[in-house]
Amino acid sequence: MATTALVLTPPPHVNPGLAYRVERATVARRTAAAAGLLLLILLATLPFWGGRDSMRLLVEFLNYLSLAPLWNLLASYAGLFSVGQQAFVGLGAYALFAAATFLGFDPVLALPLAGAVAGILAIPTAFLVFRLRGACFAIGTWVVAEVYRLVFAQISALRGGSGMSLPAGVVKGIATSAQIRDRVIYWSALGIAVAALGLVYLALRSHWGLALTAIRDSAPGAESLGVDNYRTKILGYVAVAAGTGVIGALIFLSKLRISPSAAFSLNDWTAAVIFIVVIGGIGRIEGRSSARSSSSCCASSSPNSAPGT
Amino acid sequence: MDWLNAVIQDVLLGGRYALFATGLSLTFGVMRLVNIAHGDLIVLAAFPALVLAQTLSLRHLLTLVVVIPAMAAIDYVLQRWLLDRTLGADILPRLLVTFGMSVIIRKLLVEMFSADIRKLQAGALETMSVPLGGGIAVGPLPLIMLGTAIAVIGGLQLLFYRTELGRASRAVPDDRETARLMGIGNRHLFGLALAMAVVAIAGVFLAVRTNFDRFSGPPRLLYAFEAVIIGGLGSLWGTLAGGTILGVAQSIGAQIDPGGRS
Numbered sequence: 001m002a003t004t005a006l007v008l009t010p011p012p013h014v015n016p017g018l019a020y021r022v023e024r025a026t027v028a029r030r031t032a033a034a035a036g037l038l039l040l041i042l043l044a045t046l047p048f049w050g051g052r053d054s055m056r057l058l059v060e061f062l063n064y065l066s067l068a069p070l071w072n073l074l075a076s077y078a079g080l081f082s083v084g085q086q087a088f089v090g091l092g093a094y095a096l097f098a099a100a101t102f103l104g105f106d107p108v109l110a111l112p113l114a115g116a117v118a119g120i121l122a123i124p125t126a127f128l129v130f131r132l133r134g135a136c137f138a139i140g141t142w143v144v145a146e147v148y149r150l151v152f153a154q155i156s157a158l159r160g161g162s163g164m165s166l167p168a169g170v171v172k173g174i175a176t177s178a179q180i181r182d183r184v185i186y187w188s189a190l191g192i193a194v195a196a197l198g199l200v201y202l203a204l205r206s207h208w209g210l211a212l213t214a215i216r217d218s219a220p221g222a223e224s225l226g227v228d229n230y231r232t233k234i235l236g237y238v239a240v241a242a243g244t245g246v247i248g249a250l251i252f253l254s255k256l257r258i259s260p261s262a263a264f265s266l267n268d269w270t271a272a273v274i275f276i277v278v279i280g281g282i283g284r285i286e287g288r289s290s291a292r293s294s295s296s297c298c299a300s301s302s303p304n305s306a307p308g309t
Numbered sequence: 310m311d312w313l314n315a316v317i318q319d320v321l322l323g324g325r326y327a328l329f330a331t332g333l334s335l336t337f338g339v340m341r342l343v344n345i346a347h348g349d350l351i352v353l354a355a356f357p358a359l360v361l362a363q364t365l366s367l368r369h370l371l372t373l374v375v376v377i378p379a380m381a382a383i384d385y386v387l388q389r390w391l392l393d394r395t396l397g398a399d400i401l402p403r404l405l406v407t408f409g410m411s412v413i414i415r416k417l418l419v420e421m422f423s424a425d426i427r428k429l430q431a432g433a434l435e436t437m438s439v440p441l442g443g444g445i446a447v448g449p450l451p452l453i454m455l456g457t458a459i460a461v462i463g464g465l466q467l468l469f470y471r472t473e474l475g476r477a478s479r480a481v482p483d484d485r486e487t488a489r490l491m492g493i494g495n496r497h498l499f500g501l502a503l504a505m506a507v508v509a510i511a512g513v514f515l516a517v518r519t520n521f522d523r524f525s526g527p528p529r530l531l532y533a534f535e536a537v538i539i540g541g542l543g544s545l546w547g548t549l550a551g552g553t554i555l556g557v558a559q560s561i562g563a564q565i566d567p568g569g570r571s
Contacts, residue, residue: 081401135343136542138404139534146531154566266527271408278405 043190047183055186059254062189066196066247067269068276070240073200075277077209078236079216081134084141085244085270087125087148088118090263092245093252094152100170102157107166107174108184111192111249118245122238130234142266149264163259171256185254192250196243203239212236312564314445319560321447323553324455325518328511329529330536331462334548335469335504337537341482342392343404346411348530350505353414354380354512355521356422359429370431370513377509384505411526418523429516454514458549461507466545 047055067085074080095117099105105113125144132140153161175181203209211232214222223229248269252258262268329351336344344350357379358372387410395402431450438446469475480488515521515529536555540547 081404135337135341135404136538138343139538142531143535274405274408 040194044187047186052182055182056254059186059189062193063247063251063254064273064276066189066193067244067273068280069197069200070243070247071270071273072277073203073212074236074240075274077204077212077216078233079219080233080237081138082129082141082237083138083266083270083274084129084143084145085240085273086264086266086268087141087145088122088241088244089248089251089269090145090148090152090260091121092118092248093258093263094158095245096249096253097164097166097258098158100173101164101167107170107253108188111188111246111253114249115242115246118248119238119242122241123234125241126234126237130230130237145264145266145270149260152263153260161260163257163262165257166253185250188250189254192247196247199243208232208235312561315560315564316557317441317445317447318451319556320553321451321455321556322560323549323556324451324458325514325552326532326536326555327462327549327552328454328458328507328514330533330540330548330552331458331465331545332504332507332511333530333533334537334540334545335465335507337534337542342395343407345404345407345530346414346526347407347508347533348526348528349411349414349418350380350384350508350526351512351515351529352521352523352526353418354509355429355516355525356418356427358513358516359427362429370517373510373513376513377506380505380509380512384508415523415526422523424522426520426522427516428520429513431517435517450518454518457510457514458552461510462545462549465507469545 043058046058050058067089071082071085074082074085092114095114096105096107096110099110099113100107129137129140129144152158158164171181174184204213211222211227214225214227215229215232219229248263252263255262329348332351333344333347336342336347354376358376361372361375362368391406392403395406434450436448437450438448439452440446469479477488477493480491480493515525532555536551537548538551539554540549540551
């Protein structure tokens with residue numbers, strides 16, 4: 001939501017009338033950014049004035065709000081149409097359950113750990129699925145997610161296919177009162193959603209995001225300009241996997257129970273997300289938050305005077 | 310002997326996967342249309358077979374006579390008014406349209422037939438077995454399914470790679486504009502209708518072979534995709550091989566650890 005205006009001064013030999021501005025924010029967008037900030041404050045204080053039910057509902061909403069821009073980054077900017085993101089939701093969630101149950105981690109502090117586990121496992125996964133292209137890539141990622149599901153159904157320490165609950169002691173470790181626990185989970189969900197939206201926004205503004213968009217528009221063109229396609233894409237895939245892992249861990253931390261079929265569910269963690277992104281408009285960040293005006297990705301350039309005059 | 314038995318049974322199981330996958334092999338492999346609704350269409354074909362068998366007490370496999378043309382007709386309409394508009398270089402529209410179709414089909418099925426688990430009774434055929442000696446026996450039903458798969462794939466191979474109709478069906482998805490310049494209209498593509506006839510066969514066999522409900526589609530879809538990709542895109546015989554490899558791999562996995570089968 002930062003408003004930056006890039007003013008390019010033309011070199012001295014050029015007619016000064018040709019100066020042009022690249023604007024990334026208009027008045028409408030600034031207003032919307034202010035409104036968004038207000039909404040954020042409202043959401044952040046919700047535990048003090050809203051009921052438990054609205055907090056629960058919002059946690060679910062916020063989780064999808066975080067998953068959607070990550071998938072959008074992957075599919076529409078990196079051109080990696082993955083139908084296997086549930087793999088990383090499940091991996092993150094299981095990492096959290098394992099770390100909290102067996103290693104005595106505080107569940108909330110285990111969230112970044114879950115992201116790290118999902119990100120690290122995404123590296124070998126990427127080497128495997130990046131051999132495939134287009135439709136085969138989509139199916140390949142799905143198959144990999146199924147393989148992870150079957151593997152976790154075999155691990156008897158995690159209660160195999162029937163799944164496990166987070167032990168009461170661990171749950172009490174977050175906070176002893178249910179009210180505080182709800183708040184901790186709610187604020188984590190809000191923080192992660194804001195972080196996901198913000199990081200995707202910033203990532204797309206960075207060199208790396210520019211390279212990613214260039215690859216999407218024309219892979220050979222980007223390569224010829226010195227973009228390392230393979231590395232840029234792998235970086236995107238792994239970063240998105242890590243983020244998805246954190247969100248997955250939080251989703252199942254709020255559910256307190258996990259099973260392979262729920263954690264690696266295609267419909268819940270990928271299909272629903274694809275629908276959200278497509279309905280919101282693929283390739284647009286604001287689609288998910290349905291606040292179109294807080295837009296960032298379409299930079300509008302407005303020449304001050306017609307060139308050549 | 311257990312291992313030999315497992316391999317024999319699952320070559321037969323491979324026939325079943327191949328039958329599920331052949332329709333997809335046509336749409337996805339040959340015509341490059343990623344059909345996410347494939348599994349749900351198989352289930353969609355299984356339900357009318359069930360109704361026909363129950364109300365008209367038609368013999369189980371005879372329902373094919375009605376179901377095949379019905380499914381082909383449905384898909385001709387779908388192809389002409391819906392899927393045709395998504396042909397192009399970008400796979401996303403096709404993926405999303407068929408994704409939507411799969412959701413709509415599941416919801417329609419629950420409205421019409423409830424969420425109960427169903428099974429088409431095939432009487433003695435279900436449990437019959439032919440002993441091969443050495444404690445190994447094979448069922449006629451899996452044999453019929455494997456035979457049907459081989460016959461269907463052989464027929465389609467001839468049609469798609471030996472006739473003008475098949476050539477046209479392959480040309481349009483490759484390059485619609487050039488195909489038009491060559492005088493091939495894409496309005497009357499029968500490829501998908503044909504694929505759907507195969508889907509109908511798969512659906513009826515699904516109904517006879519196992520229990521099914523409206524959610525049985527997506528797991529079939531994944532197996533079908535796997536068979537198509539293992540066998541190689543565009544190769545129909547490859548799909549049979551892919552299905553067999555998948556079946557054998559599953560059976561060997563189940564011999565090692567029965568819990569691994571899903």
